[in-house]
Amino acid sequence: MYTILYIEDNLDNVQLMESIVDLIENTQLRSAYSAEQGIDIARRERPDIILMDINLPGINGIEALKQLNDLPETKHTPVIAITALTSPGEVEAGLEAGFKAYITKPINIPEINRAIEEILNGANQSD
Numbered sequence: 001m002y003t004i005l006y007i008e009d010n011l012d013n014v015q016l017m018e019s020i021v022d023l024i025e026n027t028q029l030r031s032a033y034s035a036e037q038g039i040d041i042a043r044r045e046r047p048d049i050i051l052m053d054i055n056l057p058g059i060n061g062i063e064a065l066k067q068l069n070d071l072p073e074t075k076h077t078p079v080i081a082i083t084a085l086t087s088p089g090e091v092e093a094g095l096e097a098g099f100k101a102y103i104t105k106p107i108n109i110p111e112i113n114r115a116i117e118e119i120l121n122g123a124n125q126s127d
Helices: 011-022 035-045 062-068 088-097 111-124
Strands: 002-007 025-033 049-052 079-084 101-104
Touching: 002 011, 002 035, 011 025, 011 111, 025 035, 035 049, 035 062, 049 062, 049 111, 062 079, 062 088, 079 088, 079 111, 088 101, 101 111
Parallel strands: 002 025, 002 049, 049 079, 079 101
Antiparallel strands: none
16 A cells, blocks of 8 residues: 655645545555644655645745655655646746656646656556
8 A cells, every 4th residue: 555645735635635546546645734744744654655735834845845855764755746836937946856746736637646656656666
């Protein structure tokens, strides 16, 4: 069973992602409503993938990604940005920061499914 951690402060978006992940075989979703909470959960539970909003209260998603990359427990965990920041400069900055994919809101369900499955299939191939 794969664990996906979604760090998102909007409950409607969390509920939508729960519905999306429910349709992906062998996955379960954990949620965090702030970057600080998400980092703590990621350190303890070591999810297979982290989905993260960038506009979070407190620490933003870019800073949270830097912190995750600095931790031995999470530095190899793939992180996908899911955000309303859509300008070409914001997308480029997110990818340069180290997000494995950058998905803009409103969420395109086939796009998020494809990104998750590509990462999980890559994990299966390296096992």
